[in-house]
Amino acid sequence: MSSDADQSRWLESWRCQYQINRSLRGQHDRIAALYRAQLPTFIIIGAAKSATTSLTTALGRHPEIQISQSMEPKFFGRHYLRGWEWYANQFEADPQRPLRGEASTMYSSSYGCYARTPELIYHHLGSIPLIYLVRHPLRRIESHWRHWRGRSKHCPPFDQLLRAPQLRQRVVEASLYHQQWQRYQRWFPQQSMLSITTEELSTEPQSSLRRILSFIGAKPDCTGLLEEAQLPLLNPAGSKGRKNVAAPSWSSELKQKTIDLIRPDSERFLASTGRPSTTWCWD
Template identity: 35%
Template sequence: MNKKPDFLIIGAMKSATSTLHEQLALQSGIFMTDLKEPNFFSNDEIYQQGIAWYLSQFQDAQSKDICGESSTHYTKLPTYQHTIERISLHVPDVKFIYVMRHPIDRLISQYIHEWTQRIISININQAIYEYPELIAYSQYSFQLQPYFDTFGRDRVLPVFFERLLKYPQTELERIGKFIGYQSEIKWHDLSAVNVSTERMRKSEWRDFLVEAPILKQIRKSIIPQVVRDRIKSLWTMKEKPHLTPENIKHLQLIFDQDLKVLGEWLGVEINCQNYKQIVNDFSLNW
């Protein structure tokens, strides 16, 4: 009989959840699904594959392993409306890890991601008004409140992206304690480089030309590197998108209201201006 997950990394999107997933997968006695972002409880088309399909993702786990998976879609309200009721139905005793990042930084990173996926093609200063999910996914108390209502605060561990980068070993130990890991836990240097501002837009025909073995060899033999780099730049975001001062103020007003609630839960006063100082200086919990 396949095991069930003991914990879920539920987000937030673009907050180093993939890195945390990889770090936990490297620990002996912790099993993380090979499939990153199963999105079983959030996406209707995946949920329809059935609980047996989902549990098969844990079929290689050992009997004593602590099991987890990571799906940032689980904190994407209002996009996915049925996530929490499905989790409550199938894995009611599971624990949750929620990684937060400065809300504006996270929004910008999501915009870059959506640009590369050709979901968004307009300027970021227009996008924040036409794609409300950019803001919603950075409203952390809004995303967490339903989890608290259903499972209780003690089942959710708050983790902060900035603190995870600054104190990786300490934060990993804290996460290990939360999920009940008894062995020594160690942060590994994966030498990961964030190249989000250099990501290339999706293009099926370009990807075919680039990856086809014969064409790849011809391309490397005939076309000079400088020309290849120039062509590549046509699909590449040249620089990090910049919000106007007016839109930064607009976003700060929205996020400060949400952070006020988050701060009340954490016992600190937190807003967009002091966010990084607070999360770096204090190990915060409910």
């Protein structure tokens, strides 16, 4: 390994994978069962930079719903080593708010520590409702890169989008929605999975929220959830270190190569979720 930090990360990843494998063999079932009354009843699985924070904030205002104390607990993956007590304590056993949810966008990533996330969720929570919030793939990539660039000096420049392995895995592959959707379809029945686009949520917030509320078993009443009939605007482009990061520019070549990579997956996703192939414009 190149450094003590690399060695430490590798060891932590190995330990995490080891414990997840034990969990899937049923060796943690008794522990998880102790906290059944505080575990999530629904999960938002992504995608990153698709207004998941705004959605969870709105849902958290509903009188029947509570959202995890930590933003993006990432328990069914990277943070599994924190243990079931830590995860359960993200919520309260509150009979007045029986619906509990969390949003971890890394659940729909290609990172190795999330490779078995769908199976792990299903094993412990069963066929709970899953919400997959997605955005125009190119707009999501732009926002994701800007977010990372603003927070880390190690983020490669935008023109290396398809050449830098970390950038491609972290930013580009998160826009391969059908690939991620299929991972969950292997474990969850169709009626347990709902996809919503950021564009639908932005242009039709009330009807989209009512659809989500009905899906997770809450009263479909949007009273008090919106701000001036719109979703609460959180994590804007200027926050979290991004205020000094200009929106990236696409070269013609990079844009076309990225479209060639992503568009077939996007069209399969749109078809599988009953949306027309013209949902997103690629010009």
